Amino acid sequence: MVASASTVRKRGQLSETTDLRPEPSDDNGKSKSHTPPTKDTSVIKGSHLVTIVAITVLAMFVRFYRITKPDSVVFDEVHFGGFASKYIKSKFFMDVHPPLAKMMIAATGYFAGFNGDFTFEEIGMDYIEPQVPYVSMRLLSCVLGWLLVPMAYFTLRASRCSHLTASLGALLVTFENSYTTQFRYILLDSPLVFFTALTILSWVHFQNQLWNSFSCKWWFWLFASGVSLGLTGSVKWVGLFLYATIGLCTLKQLWDLLGDLSITPSRFLKEFMARVLCLIALPGVIYTSLFQVHLMVLKESGEGNGFMSPQFRSSLRGGEIPDSLQDIAYGAKVKIHHDVINGYLHSHPHYYPTGSRQQQVTLYSHRDHHNNWIITKAEDDNSTDTNLEWVKNGDVVRLLHAVTKKRLHSHDVKAPVTDSKIHFEVSGYEWGDSNDLWRVEIYDHDRSVPESADRLIAFHSKFRLIHNKMGCALYTHNVKLPKWGSEQLEVACMREAKIPKTLWVIDTVMDDRLPEDSPKINYRKPSFMEKFLELHKVMWRVNAGLSSYHPFGSRPADWPLLWRGISFWSKNDAQVYLMGNPIIWWSTSVVLAFFFASAGILVLRRQRGYKDSVNERITELLNNGGFFSIGWALHFLPFFLMARQLFLHHYLPALYFAILLLCVAFEQLTRSIPCKLRLLLVLLICITVVYVYFLFSPLAYGTSWTKQKCRASQWRPKWDFDCNRMTDETASSAASVSTTQIPTV
Template identity: 45%
Template sequence: MPIVGEKTSAFEEPGQDPVPELQVKQGPCRPYVVSEPSEKLGSLRTVHEKKERIMVALLAVFTGMVRFYNLSWPNSVIFDEVHFGKFASHYIKNNFFMDVHPPLAKMMFAWIASLVGYQGDFDFETIGELFPATVPYVLMRSLAATAGALTVVMLYFTLRASGVRVWVAVASAICFAVENSYVTISRYILLDAPLMFFISASVYCFKRYELYPTNTCSSLKYLVATGVFLGLAASSKWVGLFTVAWVGVLCLWRLWFFLGDLSKPVCSTFKIVAIKGTILLGIPLVLYTFFFYMHFATLTNDGEGAGFFSPEFRSSLKGNTIPQNVMAEVGTGSVVTIRHTGTMGGYLHSHPHDFPAGSQQQQITLYPHLDANNEWYIMLYDQPNNTVTSFENLPDGTKIRLLHPLTYRRLHSHDHKPPVSENSDWQKEVSCYGFEGFDGDANDDWIIEIDKDESVPGPAQDHVRALETKFRLRHAMMNCYLFSHEVKLPKWGYDQQEVTCAYSGQPSLTLWAVEQSYNEFLPKDTELISYKPSNFWQKLVEYHQKMWHINKNLVDSHVYESLPTSWPFMLRGIGYWSQENRHVYLLGNAILWWSVTGFIFVFALLVAGELLAWQLGKPILQDSYVVNFHVQVIHYLLGYMIHLAPSFLMQRQMFLHHYLPAYYFGILAFGHALDILVTYVLRRQKTVGYIVIGAFVLSCLYFFKSYTPIIYGLPWTKTLCEKSQWLSGWDYACGNYLDTLEQYTSVGLKENVMAQSTAAV
C-alpha cells in the first residue's frame, strides 16, 4: 500500500506492487496469519506486460552474448573436460566407465554430440590437447552456454516470483549475467552449468507454487514442475539432493503456518502434506532411477571403469573377461586365483621381485588384471612338494599351504613390519618364500575360516567352493589374517595394492574368494559354475556404493584446491587452462561476491538486533515490505546454508566451484537486499535508491570487463595482469603474458586477437 506523501520514482509502475499486505485475522482465542496466498498474488508476480517481456528478451540476448562469445576458444581441452568429454565419448561407444556423479548431465553432452554424427573417437586425454575437426566441441559447449543463459533468466523470474520489483530484478539479473565464475563454468563441457539450470528452475517453480492457493491447477502444475526439476538436478550431481532438502525445509516451514491457520482443518493439512511429499520425493526418485536405467542400458560394453565392480556386475557387460564355467569344487591339487572381495584391488599376486626392505623376500601384492602370476597351487600343510595325489575338499578349519607355481615359493608371513604400513603395529609383512625342493616351514601355514554369513547357502558354507564361498586365511603361527586395504606400494611395487597379515581392521578387508579353479584330479564331467549377472537393482545399489566410496576417498592434494571457509571471501580461484601466453581461470566477480558475503553478515546482525528488540517489547516487522524481505531472505539463506554446510563435513578435495550452488541462493537473497533499499530504506527517495543500484550494476560490469582475459582466454599484458591480482591467492601466472598486446600478433596468433582483447562484450 503506498505511503502517504511518498515520492514517486520514474522507475515505479503504478498498480504493480508485488507485495500485498499480510493477512492477519482474529480467531476465538488469538490472531492468526492466513496461510493461503491471495487470489491476485500470482498475477502480481507474473510477467504480463509487453515492456517487461521485451526486457526479459533483451536480458536473454545479452546473457547469450556473454556466454557464447568466442566459444570455440580455447580450441583445446580445458580443466575437467578431460573427464566429462571423455565420458561423452564412452556413452557414444557404449563403453562402461565409472564416475562419482549421476549420469544425466554427462548423457546430455553425449546426446548433443551424437546428433551431428560424432563417433566418440577422441579421448580428451590431457588439458591443452587440440580438438580434431571430428569433435563437435563447440556444439557441446553450446549446451553449457545455453544452460548458463537460461539460469540467468530463471534468476530474474525467481526474484519476480518472490516479490522483487521489475527494475531491481533486472539489475540483479544483469549482475548475475556478468558474474565471472558462472560465465566461466557455462562455456565448457562441465556438469556445473546444466546442474545450476536445474537448481534454478527448481527454485523458480517452487516459488511460483507458493503464489497460488493449495489444490488449484496452477499450484499443482508448479508443484509437479518442481519435482521434475529436482529430479533432473539430483540426476546431474548429488548437490541436487541438497536442493531437494531445501524444498523439504520450506515445506515444513509452510506446514508450521498451515497448522497455525485456524481457518484450515488439521486433516486437510495432513492430506496436503501427503500429496506434496509424494510429488516432491516420488517424481525425483523415479527420474533419478530412470536415468540410471538409461545409463546401464547405454554402457553395455566392458570398459576401463568396470574394474571397480564385482564380478557379478561385470558379468552383465559384453566382452567382459570374468571367468565362466569354473570348476565348483576347490581342494588339494587345485590351481586357483584368489580375489580380495573387500576392495577393488583384485587378485592375490606374486612376481619375481623382492621387497627392498624388511625380509627382502619376494613381493606379495594385489593385482587387478588376469595374469599367470595370480595362480596358486593348494596343498595341505603336511604334504611335501609334489605329493598331492588326490582331491580332498577344504572344510572350515583346514590348514593349507599356497604354492606360487611360477616362482615355486609359498605364501608366507612372519614378524616383520609391512613395507608401507610399517607404522601399524597390528600388521605384519606377507611375502613369498622358498625355492624348488624346499618343503616349506610353519610360517607357510594358513587356516581356512569360512564366513557362513557371506557365503552362498548350501555346500559353500561347509567347504570351499569357487565363487560361492567367502573365507579368511588365518596364519597358523601368528593368528593374524591375510589382509589388504587401499594402500598402494611405491614404484618398486609397481603401484600395486599392499597385502599384509592383520590382527585387527575391518572384517570385510580379510575376506577372499576363489575365482578361477582347475584340478586335474576331478572328473571331466565335474560341476561347473559361473557368476550370476547382476540385475538392474543390484547394479544400482553397487554403483552407488562405489560412487560414495570413491567420492569420499578423493583426498589427494591438488594445486588449486581450497577450503570451504575461504569460499565466501574468494581467497583463490582455479586454473582451467594455460597455453599460448593466455589463461582461463575461474574467479568470481568480486563486487557481487563480496557484497553477497557482506550482506549475509549484516542480515545476521539485523535479525539478532530485531530479536533483542522483540524481547524488549518493541514492535518489529510492521511493514509488508519488511515482512516479505525477511521471509524471502531467510528462505534463500536457508538454501545457502543447506548447500554450503555439507562441504565442511567432507574430507575430499574441494574447489571454489563447489561453492557456486550455495552462492546462487546468496545472490537471490542479495536481490531482495537491493529491493528493500528502494521499497523501505529509501522509500521516500526511490530515485536515489535506483541510482545506487545502477552504480552497483556498473561496478559489476566494470569488474567483469576488466577480467575478461581470464574468462575467455584472451591476450593480456603482464602489467594489467599484475594490477588485477588483488589477493595473493588469485594465482594466475602473470609472468606468462607478453609485455604488450601488439606482441601477440608476432607469435603467430590469429590476426584478430587485438580486436578480441579490446572489444566490449
C-alpha cells in the same frame, strides 16, 4: 469447553515469522484468508518484457563470445569429454557423479557427428585436426548458462521483487565472470546450476500457490519442483543439498498446516501425500531411471571394470567370466577374490623396497594369471596326488603362487604402508617354513548349498585365512601401495581385524584331475537394483578418496571472499583462469553477514520485548529472503565437513542463492527511497559490475593481455594467474601449451 483467548487463532492473521502459512480453507479446499497477493508481480508488462528480452539478448553475446576458443582441451574437459567418448563407444567407466549431464554432453556430441575416437586425454590436445565437434558440445553448457539469466529475473519477480530489482539480478548473473568461464566448456556445473535455478523458480511459484491448494497451478508447480529436483540430483550429488533445502521448507509448510485448527486430518493427509509423491517419489524415479539408461548404454567392458565386482563385470559384454569348477581339492589352482573390496589376491616378481624385501603380495582389481594360487597341504606343498581330497573348514594349508612358485607368507615385520603394531607384512617366500601355514575358517556360506559350510566350494563359501603361527588374519583395505607397488592395494596380516575385510571367496577353480562332467558354477546375473546399489557404493568410496593435493584446490572458508581461483588453460600471452566478479562476490558476502546478523538482532529484540517498526522491517526481510538464505547455507556449509579435494567451482550453486538474496535485500532496503534515486543506484551498481567484469574478461575468454594490465588486476596476493607469461605488448609468439594445468574431478 471454551478455549482461552490466547489459544484461539484469528482467521486472516499471518504468522509473525512467515508469509507462507496455510490458512483456513473452504469446502473446496481453497484458503479463505491466505488470499493471492494484491499485486501479482509475476505478471510481466509489455515494457518490462522488452527489458528482459534485451538483457537476455545481451547475455547471449556475453556467454557465446569466443566459444570456439581455445580450440584445444581445457581443464576438466579431459574428464567429461572423455566420458562422452565412452558413452558413444558404449564402454563402461566409473565416475563419482550421476549420469544426467554426462549423457547430455554425449548426446550433443553424437548428434553433432562425434564418433568417440578422440580421447580428451590431456589438456591442450588440439580439436581442429581430428575434427571434434567441440563447439556443439560446449554450446550445451553455454545455452544452459545463458538461460540462467531470464530464470533469475522471473524468480525474483515471483518473489515479489520489482521489475527494477529483478533486472538487476539478471544483470548480475550475466556479468558474473565465474559463470561465463565455467559455463562455456564441456563441464557439469552449467547443467547443475541450471537445474538448481529451475527448481528454485518452480518452488517459489509453488509457494505463491499455497493459498490455492490442489488447483491446476498448485499441482503444476509442485510437479515441476519435483522434476527439477530429480534432474538436479542426477547431475551431481551436490543436488542433495537442494533436496535438504526444499525438504526444510516442506517441513515448515506441513508444520504450519498441522497447527491450523481449521485443517481437517483428511485435508492434511492429502497435502502430505501430494508432497511425498512429487518431492520424494518423483525425483527418486527420475534419478533411478537415468541410472538405468546409463547402464543400458554402457554395456561393453571398459576402463571402469577394475572398480566393480566380478559379478558386476560379468554382466558387461567382454567382461564375462568363464564357468568355474565348483569343488575345490588340494592341488587345485584357484583365484581368490576379496568379499568386500574388489580385487584378487595377487603377487608378481617385484620386491618390497623395505621390510623383508621379499616378493610383493597385493590386491589387484583385474583378472590375470598372476592371481593364480595352488592350494596344498601343510605337510607336502609339492603334492600332485591324483587322489582328490577336499579342502575343509579348519584345515591348515599352504598357498603356492602358480607363476613365481613363491608361498604366501607372513612374519613379524611391519606392513609396507600401514604403520601399526597389529599389521604385518604379507609376502611371497620361496623356502617353505612355518610362516607359510594358514588355517581355513569358513565364516559364512550359501544356505542353499549346505556342504559349503564344511568344505570350500567356489562362490558359496566365504572364508578367512588365519596365520597359524601369529594368529593374524589375511586382510586388505583401501590403502594403495606407492608406485613401486603399481598403486595396487596393500595386503597385510592383521590382528583384531574387522571380519568383513578378512573375508575371501574363490571364484575360479582349475583342476584337470576332476572329471569333465563335474559341476560348474558362475556368477548369477545381477539385477539392475544390485548393480545400482554397488555402483553407488563404489561412487561413494571413490569420491571420499579424492583427498590428494591439487595446486589450485581451496577450502570453503576461502570461497565467499574469492580468495583464489583455478587455472584452466594457458598459451602464449593468454590464459583461462576461473575467477569471480569481485564486486558481486564481496557484495553477496556482506549481505549474507547482514542478513544473519539481522536474524540474531531480531531474536534479541523479541527476547527483550521490543515491538516496533524495526522488528517489522527485519521480519519482512527474513520472510522474503529466508528461503534463499537457507539455500545458500545448505549449499555452502556442508563442504566444511568434507575432507576430499575442493575447488572454487563448488561454490557456484551457493553463489546463485547469494545473488538472489542480495536482490531481495536491495528490494527491502530501498523500497522507501524515491524511484529516481533507486534507478540511479541500480545504474551505479551495474556500471561498476560491468566495468569489473570487462577488467577481468581476458581470464574468462582467454584473450591476449599485457603484463602491465595483468599485474594491475592482481588485487589479492593469491590471485595467482600467471602474469609473467604475458608480453609487454599484445603481440604473441609461438609457444607450447602450458602443462601447469591439472584436471580435477
